[in-house]
Amino acid sequence: MLDVMANILQTTVLYSTPLVLAAMGGLFSERSGVVNIALEGLMTIGAFTAAVATLATGNPWLGLAAAMLSGVAFAWPHAAASIRFKADQVVSGVAINFLALGTSVYLVKHLYDSGQTPTVQETLKRMPIPGLDQIPVIGPSLFNAFPTTYIALVVSILSYIVLYRTPFGMRLRAVGEHPRAAETMGVNVVRMRYTAVLISGALAALGGAGLSIAIGSEFNQNTVAGQGFIALAALIFGKWHPFGALGAASFFGFAVALALMGQFFGLTQYVSSEVLNMLPYVLTILALAGFVGRAEAPAAIGKVYETDSR
Amino acid sequence: MNAVEMRGITKRFPGIVANDQVHLSVNQGEIHALLGENGAGKSTLMNILFGLYQPDEGEIFIREKPVKITGPTKAAALGIGMVHQHFMLVEPFTVTENIILGAEPTSRGCIDRHRAEREVREISEKYGLRVDPTARIRDISVGMQQRVEILKTLYRGAEVLIFDEPTAVLSPQEIDELMEIMENLVREGKTIIFITHKLKEIMRICDTVTVIRRGKTIGSTSVKGTSEQELASMMVGREVSFSVNKQESRPGKTVLKVQSLTVKDSRGVEAVRGLDLEVRAGEIVGLAGVDGNGQSELLEAITGLRKAHAGDILLNGEAITRLQPRAIARRGVGHIPEDRQKRGLVLDFSIGENMVLQTYDQTPFAKGFLLRYPEIFRHAKRLIEDFDVRTPDEQTHARALSGGNQQKAIIAREVDRDPDLLIAAQPTRGLDVGAIEFIHRRLVEQRDKGKAVLLMSLELDEILKLSDRIAVMYGGRIAGWLNPKTTNEEEIGLLMAGGKVGEEVAQG
Amino acid sequence: ANNQADGGFKAGLVTDTGGLNDESFNQTAWEGMEKAKKELGADVKALESKRDEDYIPNLTRFIREKRDITWGIGFKFEKSMRDVAEQFPDAKLGIVDSNMGGKIPSNVVAVTFKEEEGSFLMGVIAGSMTKTNKVGFIGGITSPLIKKFEAGYVAGVHAVNPKAKVEVVYAESFTDEAKGRTIAANMYDQGVDIVYHASGGVGKGLFNEVKTRKKGKYWAIGVDMDQSRLAPDHTLSSMVKRVDVAVFDVMKDLKDGKFAGGKQVELGLKDQAVAVADTTDKYVPADVMKKVEDYRQQIVDGKINVPATDEELKSFLKK
Amino acid sequence: MKHLEQIHNQSAWLTSLISVLLGMLVGAGMMLAAGYDPLLAYGALFQNAIFQPYDLGETIRTITPLILTGLAVGLAFRTGLFNIGVEGQMIIGSLAAAIVGLKFSLPPVLHSAAAVAAAAVAGALWAFIPGLLKAVRGVHEVITTIMMNFIALNLSNWLVRTWLSNGADSTDKIKESASLRWDLLSQWFDNSRIHLGIMIALLAAYGMYVLLWKTTYGFELRAVGYNPHASEYAGMNVKRSILSSMMISGMFAGLAGACQLLGTSGYLSIRGGFEGIGFDGIAVALLGANAPIGILLAAVLFGVLTYGGGNMQFAADVPFEVIRVVFAAIILFVAANLSQSIFSRARGMRREPHA
């Protein structure tokens, strides 16, 4: 029984890591008032860049760094369009998704003449934390995890501290709730939102990188396959709070783990594997409908901010 | 010494010159009133002083030195603080967080909460502005919120404070308290620029008044040497009548009867508790009360927007307690809601569409399930003319209208539906005297046509002037009935605060 | 991908949504085409399909170019192939991995493989080498094609080691690498020591996981191509499917004037179209290799009838 | 969404046109950078998409579901809802159409009508769930519709394998009587798979126009979309509006599924993942300013580029994905109203905020 629990936990951690990182990315952007439906695209470009950079340098840490840069680069047009040019933020996000998928697959085909990158050999490996990884049940999953998992945990905690404890975070949230109020208090709304969206790009790309150079070992057009949208859902599910989003992403990973465990225990004799596969999604909806309900978005989210002092 | 001087300020917006060579000079240590009709350009001028807008032309001097105010930060550095017409508060934040935003005390990179709260407490005690530093904005009253706005400016060391229509949203008690605070501030050496539409307030507290009309300075005068009447005509450019000409009311049958009604608010607390109320045809019943004593919930229950927990509501003798809002409206209830932009209008619809927001599916505006836009626009055209709504045409989006004209459009719509009962909630909030005059006339006209009018207002002035009977609400009940002819503001205020009054008019 | 026509033989290949270099049957099929270019001087060209609905226009484009043969690679072409074959009775077509429900139009040659036979041998290897008596199988999306792999594998394991238990998990995806990894990790953690997969891209996750585990204790078995390069020290074997050979042979026959239109060309161990990867002897000891060879011979000789469906497997296990 | 409305006025038409050209320029730049010939590529694209009757027919077939998914997304947006679940509703529409097409026997026209209707109802019902959760529990429709997509995918695969096909990868072909193909039409277009779905799509576009701008109910839907508070005050039933707008949106999506199944493929197969036509609908709707005529034009553009893009790869060796980049650029340019700001700068004007 214990090892089953350990297995479930391990799957949960594995599956939710990229979601957590991307959701934290979304958190910064949306808390500052900019809708980020582009998480999917930002994860995609991160996964692509990480794979290519790791293949080129042989160093997955450089891959992670390059991925973050690419995330910033692709978040930039989203920021520019929705902040500087006052475009509709959903429209701009959808465009980024197209842009990222198009660019990355185009480049893969151009660079490797193939639908996917070659296999990345130098991926990030599990990093046991000596001692702690021997703890039963949680040891193997939480303390013998991929570096990205540790990063995700640290990022979650840092996000909380930055958003709720520092002046920067307070200003960022103020900008997302009532930008004009923030402006009258001397906060530069435009710069704040730019910063938030760019951070969002870096984190989402980091999440994507985990898919191509930690859990996985290549990039193709199916590498991200909707996880950016799930991360967005986790962000909303988690009520735009770092720990809420962390919890929601983990919940989703947990549901995936349950569905897989079902197959191990021969549940497929009674229900089809497709039905088991629906479980994570059904559970999420039930959880939302039953316990979570209405989530209150940052008040100024999605709204174009008009400055008059040009 | 001049604390502030603005010379030849011009600010153009697309299609309009909001400020046209405006001149303003404010003495150190005075309370300087800025008076003008809606849209005269007062807020624009103050936004320029606060650095939110850049003037197209003109110069600004602070303490006799020329300055360029490039943004709110610069304004704060120059000692200018502004309390905005629409509150600039972050609702989910605490009082302290709102005050320190942008100038946070930190220790080791994190916000030093304790120090911040201590500082807020200190300033609030110094100026007599009591607030709870840890309360959330969304949980405190409007009056409290305003204090937070004032504290924000003081926290930044403001010497010149701009108050843009601060009293429009306050109850009489809160206004009194605010006046006291303002006097305190002046005593501490601050200078105040005070925008209000209420001439009485200017007479009461200000030293100097500057009047602007259509973006131009009309003149400046000492308050001592002027009168309300003179100020009004300076501002509007014509004579304004303050008293409403109305005949004795001749109440007819009972139109609205509310019996031991109990209504819960959004948090499930009983906001209205066993309330009884009657409004008869041909009378205006004024509903006075400090904001938050159940008035809003009462009106929402009558109009069907909120479920009654217990009790009955009868319209012309028939129960409407459990009917849907639409059914109630169709039975003859008109409603001018409190918050016009949020509840009264669909800002992205044309005026024409807004004029049929309840009746769009009835003849002549619809035939079967198809809309008849020609009829809708014809209807709107007529109302625009009848009610003097200033708009380019009936196809203009409601968003493009000024607040006063938006309000006129709503009143036009509700009155035109010819309801037996007209509920008017704060119908003149934020409007200038000209517009107020117009709306008051319309309400009395309805009464004289034999309609029942229920007027909810925080302006005691308005209540006293218009009502035939006054009901004062306190703690979810009618605390007492007063006769406007024999009572006065003090008496109403006392009831509003939960006190007792000797003379009351009999109900019914 | 333009080539001069020499002798005028022109062939076209339409991939399924996996694309040309999918490290799977599309890619091996293309290798067959390239061989045809080299050895038959054929003019060969490929079109990749983005969505299922692209199959018909893509096939049609080659037919309109009057290519001597147009290939559709993958069972997903089944319905489209029939439509196109009926619309263009003069065109010659080929499909891989489908027998078109047994009703093959006369201008289509249907190439299928007896994956169950190769999978049986993988089962023999796994069943012989497991130390824990627990082996695993990861399937892609539940479908008759993948069931062939599963049934053959389970039968093979059973044949050499009736005590061994086979954990079967379907990922319900052919692309979710992370899921493949999770499933593999779970299997290994629960005592499985050898895992075979027939799950396309999902299987990459298997190799990623096994690579991180103790050498010589945990193993993976690949599919379609020799996948040992994905985890050189952890791969026991791969079940190779020589689509290239099949595609080339059909075209060579066609050029020689023989076209097996309307027929199903079913290739198995006997035709060396499914086989055990050459690198297998690296970690599989000689005695097991010999067992594999024995079983191969028995299957080729028809002494063993390898099950290809759940039902056939059930009756096979009963014996 | 507000300033997208301005696309209705003529300068916005110009903006869109310029954005399309700029977008293609971006694509050309990308091709040049990678050493391809953009002229050859674009030439191949348009030549392939519209000049041959066969290809024109196939292009129209490609456009058909895009119109419908665009309408689905656009209608929801108009009423203040973000329906990312069009993909799933479309899958369910296909599923329902397949069931009726396979399991029922009806006379020709009736059969296809029944299958189309079933798809519409099924799509509507699939959208009803997120609508209900939104209206009653306030659950954010973005999450629920995303989840419903994955559920739809698995549900469809499951039913195909277990019920509709006896364990195969795909169902049989639907009965001829349920098909939306019309021989005469196909023959005009050289036996391409163009089908009557295009009529359904055009009717749906007209239907959305009439519903939203001509009927009393549409008045209510739009009012609720813009301002639910004011609508409630005016006596409209906000919850019912949310529900019905989700359902109408789902109905359009279901129709798209019907077109794909009854017109294009004729059978249902197990899906490895999402086809993406529903997601493309988001882009189509946004590019088309959520207005029927705009959506039509955007779908045409999208369809031409998508179908023609296949030839680009064939003729010029350019990876198809560059088309996605072109799209992204067009959408960004339109959304950011970039051409306008270029213009106004040229005239020495400053950008003014819009009301």
Ligand SMILES: Nc1ncnc2c1ncn2[C@@H]1O[C@H](COP(=O)(O)OP(=O)(O)OP(=O)(O)O)[C@@H](O)[C@H]1O
């Ligand atoms: N940002 C803006 N863009 C365009 N026009 C504006 C803007 N702000 C104000 N205006 C216009 O400028 C004029 C002056 O507006 P302002 O808000 O200064 O009036 P006000 O005197 O403060 O009125 P009120 O008494 O209602 O507060 C109005 O006609 C208004 O329509």
Ligand SMILES: Nc1ncnc2c1ncn2[C@@H]1O[C@H](COP(=O)(O)OP(=O)(O)OP(=O)(O)O)[C@@H](O)[C@H]1O
């Ligand atoms: N950002 C803006 N852009 C364009 N016009 C604006 C803007 N902000 C305000 N206005 C215009 O200002 C006018 C109303 O300004 P203001 O905000 O002072 O209204 P209000 O105070 O609510 O109404 P009123 O002045 O009648 O009480 C309207 O005509 C509105 O169109």
Ligand SMILES: [Mg+2]
């Ligand atoms: Mg003002």
Ligand SMILES: [Mg+2]
């Ligand atoms: Mg005003």
